[in-house]
């Protein structure tokens with residue numbers, strides 16, 4: 001295992017990089033893959049304008065140790081009732097479509113090309129119900145996202161959801177508006193393991209920082225326009241934002257086998 005755990009940066013303005021960056025994230029060789037130039041300034045500024053039209057639909061999900069402000073929805077909130085998730089997903093997709101917000105589709109299409117994937121689509125269930133394609137996370141001044149990890153293979157294990165059968169889960173984040181100060185992604189060199197449950201915040205979001213004591217951390221403050229990939233099964237947090245809102249579009253993506261050729265996305 002190399003001592004140096006640093007992000008890798010690719011120029012991604014049209015060339016095919018291949019799936020090697022994904023392998024590196026899966027194996028934990030590096031914390032973040034930063035794809036520079038994946039989305040044009042025109043796409044990003046049109047995305048920002050559409051997000052401003054959707055701002056009123058943002059919902060705050062409060063926790064004892066923080067809160068999440070999102071345009072759109074996310075599956076883990078509804079694992080106790082997936083029917084509600086699929087109807088929330090449809091509502092969010094309809095609202096996005098009504099204002100022509102399709103930044104997730106653009107990001108998917110550019111990523112598919114850059115990573116050389118044969119297939120890269122929003123996931124659906126066997127009965128045709130579609131997962132939500134993405135959400136927009138707004139971290140306002142003084143807001144952070146506590147330490148957590150995302151693992152649908154674990155969280156969905158007792159459900160019948162197709163996603164529970166995934167082999168790998170990764171995450172894509174598009175930084176629509178970066179902050180001047182704070183708002184770093186802190187990602188720790190430690191994937192979740194069952195023993196970590198002893199550190200779970202009861203009734204709250206995520207894990208006590210003790211779970212990553214003495215673990216190397218990589219901090220990355222995204223800039224407007226950055227598109228980056230991470231392995232969200234590793235413990236990670238977003239540090240307190242200082243100043244202007246940190247606005248990101250995100251989605252998970254995953255693979256049912258180890259060939260890393262046919263991916264599905266969801267949130």
Ligand SMILES: O=C(O)CCC(=O)C(=O)O
Nearest residue numbers: 150171173185232248250
């Ligand atoms: O916004 C970020 O940098 C990280 C988002 C996050 O928590 C995730 O993708 O799981």
